[in-house]
Amino acid sequence: MxxxxxxxxxxxxxxxxxxxxxxxxxxxxxxxxxxxxxxxxxxxxxxxxxxxxxxxxxxxxxxxxxxxxxxxxxxxxxxxxxxxxQETKPNPNQLRWNPFDLPSExxxxxxxxxxxxxxxxxxxxxxxxxxxxxxxxxxxxxxxxxxxxxxxxxxxxxxxxxxxxxxxxxxxxxxxxxxxxxxxxxxxxxxxxxxxxxxxxxxxxxxxxxxxxxxxxxxxxxxxxxxxxxxxxxxxxxxxxxxxxxxxxxxxxxxxxxxxxxxxxxxxxxxxxxANFMVVNSVSFDHCDPSIFTVLTCQSEKPGTAIADFVIFPPRWSVQENTFRPPYYHRNCMSEFMGLISGRYEAKQGGFLPGGATLHSIMTPHGPDVDCFEKASKEELKPARIAEGSQGFMFESCLGLALTEWGAKTCKKLDAGYHKCWEGLRRNFTGAK
The missing domain is CATH 2.60.120.10 (Jelly Rolls)
Incomplete structure (x- = not known):
């Protein structure tokens, strides 16, 4: 322009x-x-x-x-x-909001x-x-x-x-x-x-x-x-x-x-x-932390610890070997609020929609849903183009986040069944009883 x-x-x-x-x-x-x-x-x-x-x-x-x-x-x-x-009770559950309404007035x-x-x-x-x-x-x-x-x-x-x-x-x-x-x-x-x-x-x-x-x-x-x-x-x-x-x-x-x-x-x-973000990602084993996708940060007094990071998950080539490609199951000392601009987020096969959001609070476990885990466990780990046509992002913070009355109740967009996306995870243990 x-x-x-x-x-x-x-x-x-x-x-x-x-x-x-x-x-x-x-x-x-x-x-x-x-x-x-x-x-x-x-x-x-x-x-x-x-x-x-x-x-x-x-x-x-x-x-x-x-x-x-x-x-x-x-x-x-x-x-x-x-x-x-302070006027809402703490809620440590995994939270997901369906797309927020466009105005009717x-x-x-x-x-x-x-x-x-x-x-x-x-x-x-x-x-x-x-x-x-x-x-x-x-x-x-x-x-x-x-x-x-x-x-x-x-x-x-x-x-x-x-x-x-x-x-x-x-x-x-x-x-x-x-x-x-x-x-x-x-x-x-x-x-x-x-x-x-x-x-x-x-x-x-x-x-x-x-x-x-x-x-x-x-x-x-x-x-x-x-x-x-x-x-x-x-x-x-x-x-x-x-x-x-x-x-x-x-x-x-x-x-x-x-x-x-x-x-x-x-x-x-x-x-x-x-679209100008230059992705760095080639994984021999384990998994790069999402900090590798940080666009902007607002640092606290503690070095390397952010009051807020703005992180994106853009379309990219994902080169992996000897590892599990999607984000791993995780508990974190940071609060993770995610939104979706377009497309489908790579760790969720459904339910997380553009215009919606999720919140995984400090030490609340989260990770790929059942379908994502099953698919990623069997796929060939060759270089693959992922998140094509998609753009997810995360607001991450070292501070504990509390819901407002609007976010918890008034907006009526909380997905009460979000936890069910993990209910089908099976016991795959093959060791001795």
């Missing part, structure tokens, strides 16, 4: 200006006494001012009016966010977000939440921003045009976009849309270290894209919806919030096409 630019290095400094206002980006200093074109300079900080240079996140925005020009915030009643984890992106599960506290800036969105109309004269954390948005059905202060992002199924904390955006749609959202509090996503893989592989920095500056100079009533400490608030202002003419910095929204 002409309104996108490739990031030359993930986390590096970027800049852009709307071509309708050449030389609108100040040269030689961040905040001049008088900005070109009579613009206002405004800094958006995504980290503490004194964070180490390698972790410091900020961007300078040069806009027609500063974002401070709005009326007081009031409570906003149209949203469905939830962080009342007119609903925009903000109105169509529902929280499935989460943990932690946005006030303490530690934790995460997992939501689905289901919408069928564009946000009109309304913008949204998240004071609590970052959104990683995974479309499953329908294209999103995401208008941000930095410019526009067109995001389709099999692509993702990240809107970082505090960035104002608007979602425009032309059809019914559905997808998943991973929200992390207090930290930002980054590329995982490659370790012994070396310099190349997984998601390459050059494949991430950020918007080109594109402003609108529109006067009129606009709503600004803020998610703050888990609740929604709204204020009004008399101009569009998308009036940024130029910007520079290293704190930007971005998108990524999952």
């Amino acid at each position: 002409s309104d996108l630019k490739y990031l030359s290095g993930f986390g590096s400094e970027f800049s852009s200006e709307d071509p309708r206002c050449p030389n609108s980006l100040p040269k030689g200093q961040n905040s001049p006494q008088i900005c070109p074109y009579g613009l206002y300079a405004e800094q958006l900080s995504g980290s503490a001012f004194t964070a180490p240079r390698s972790d410091n996140k900020r961007s300078w925005l040069y806009r027609i009016l500063p974002s401070v020009g709005h009326k007081p915030f009031q409570s906003f009643s149209e949203g469905n966010f939830d962080s009342k984890w 007119t609903r925009d992106f903000v109105q169509g977000i529902y929280t499935i599960c989460g943990t932690g506290d946005p006030k303490l800036r530690l934790g995460l939440a997992i939501h689905i969105y289901s919408c069928n109309t564009s946000m009109k004269n309304r913008a949204f921003y998240n004071s609590d954390g970052d959104f990683l948005i995974v479309p499953q059905q329908g294209k999103l045009l995401v208008k941000t202060e930095f410019g526009k992002l067109q995001v389709s199924p099999n692509e993702i976009c990240v809107i970082q904390q505090g960035m104002r955006f608007q979602v425009l749609v032309s059809e019914a849309c559905r997808g998943y959202i991973l929200e992390v509090y207090g930290r930002h996503f980054s590329l995982p270290d490659l370790g012994p893989i070396g310099a190349n592989g997984l998601a390459n920095p050059r494949d991430f894209q950020s918007p080109v500056a594109h402003f609108e100079d529109i006067q009129g009533e606009f709503e600004i919806v803020s998610k703050y400490q888990g609740s929604l608030f709204v204020c009004s202002q008399d101009h569009s919030p998308f009036d940024v003419v130029a910007w520079h910095g290293n704190y930007v929204p971005y998108k990524y096409d999952l």
Whole structure:
């Protein structure tokens, strides 16, 4: 797209200006006494001012009016966010949701977000939440921003045009976009849309270290894209919806919030096409952990332990010998929430459908269903193309996840018979009694 630019290095400094206002980006200093074109300079900080240079996140925005020009915030009643984890009883069972409903009434992106599960506290800036969105109309004269954390948005059905202060992002199924904390955006749609959202509090996503893989592989920095500056100079009533400490608030202002003419910095929204992921996988024995498919990570204070990983299971050649090809039966000290964008997941022969989800909580056993086990136990272990036409993903976390009332009951999508997919596993033991 002409309104996108490739990031030359993930986390590096970027800049852009709307071509309708050449030389609108100040040269030689961040905040001049008088900005070109009579613009206002405004800094958006995504980290503490004194964070180490390698972790410091900020961007300078040069806009027609500063974002401070709005009326007081009031409570906003149209949203469905939830962080009342303590009000539902823990549930250690394997959980599966059938595809979440598309809207039957007119609903925009903000109105169509529902929280499935989460943990932690946005006030303490530690934790995460997992939501689905289901919408069928564009946000009109309304913008949204998240004071609590970052959104990683995974479309499953329908294209999103995401208008941000930095410019526009067109995001389709099999692509993702990240809107970082505090960035104002608007979602425009032309059809019914559905997808998943991973929200992390207090930290930002980054590329995982490659370790012994070396310099190349997984998601390459050059494949991430950020918007080109594109402003609108529109006067009129606009709503600004803020998610703050888990609740929604709204204020009004008399101009569009998308009036940024130029910007520079290293704190930007971005998108990524999952088809560009470079898979690494050749197995002589045992099985590679799913971490080998990590696209983005949000690390905790403990090295190598993620508050959240975004992992995908893309179409690929699977080269195996002396092992069992599908994922093995497993208990994990991490929470694993899975969604399916398209096709069929390789470890389930049925029941797990696009637009649905599963949750396998900390130390809850899970693995291939009966049919998958029987088929994989007998197949010839030659190189095979797997997951063709399919795209599954996982949100993995070191934190324990708790269901919301909506995720546990209200949505009415929990599959009460999920456990039955393992009931047919037979005793194959041939040893002495």
